[in-house]
Amino acid sequence: MDVQKMLEVRKMxxxxxAKLQEELKLYTSLLELLDKAIGERSFSTAAQVAxxxxxEEVRGKGGEVYATAEVYPNYLYVKFREPVRLDGLFKRFFLDKFLQKYREEDAREARQGTLKQEEVLRYELEGGEAEATAIKIYNYRTEDRRREILRVLRWTLEKVYSG
Structure with a gap:
């Protein structure tokens, strides 16, 4: 490809x-207007309604509370007692090994067509780049899996907080 052609592609x-950035601004403005309208007509936000x-409290062997887990039909919202560093055991074991195992199982089922892609386990961390204050785990799907997630989280937090 010659330089002139590359410059044309670059300009395009x-x-x-630029067009997408303008579109994003428009959508952001629309969201702000909707939020304002909802706020004026409602005494509570959507997050408060759910x-x-x-x-459940995630407790250590000594009875100390490590986290509080709110159980919703499609996700768990876990607030940690104190921020969890993301450069240690929590990330290496709980996120990268344990939860990743479930994500891979679900992805395999999605590829086989027995599970929808939007039903694959995923998570979102809250907090800064170096530590998490909470985690949302979506699509735990079964009670057995939910219990296992909280059991392994308890073990992980016990090691993190004692260590």
Whole structure:
């Protein structure tokens, strides 16, 4: 590809990016307007309306509370007692090994067509880049899996907080 052609492609990409940025601004403004309208018509936010089915404490062997887990139909919301560093056991074992095993199982089922892609286990961390204050684990799917996740989380937090 000659330089002139590459410059034309570059210009086309820059124009596309500018157009997408404008579109993003529009959508962001629309979301802000919707949020404002919802706020004016409602006494509570959507997050406040959703009530957990159960709230469980993740306790260590000595009875100390490591985290609180709110159980919703499609996800767990776990708030840690204190921030968990993301450069140690929590990330290496709980996220990268344990939860990844479930993600891989679900992805395999999705490839085989027995599970929808949006039903694959995933998680989101809250907090900064170096530590997490909470985690949302979506699509735990079964009660056995939910119990196993909380059991392994308890073990992991016990090691993290004692270590």
């Amino acid at each position: 990409l820059e124009e596309k990016i 009530k957990p089915e159960a709230v």
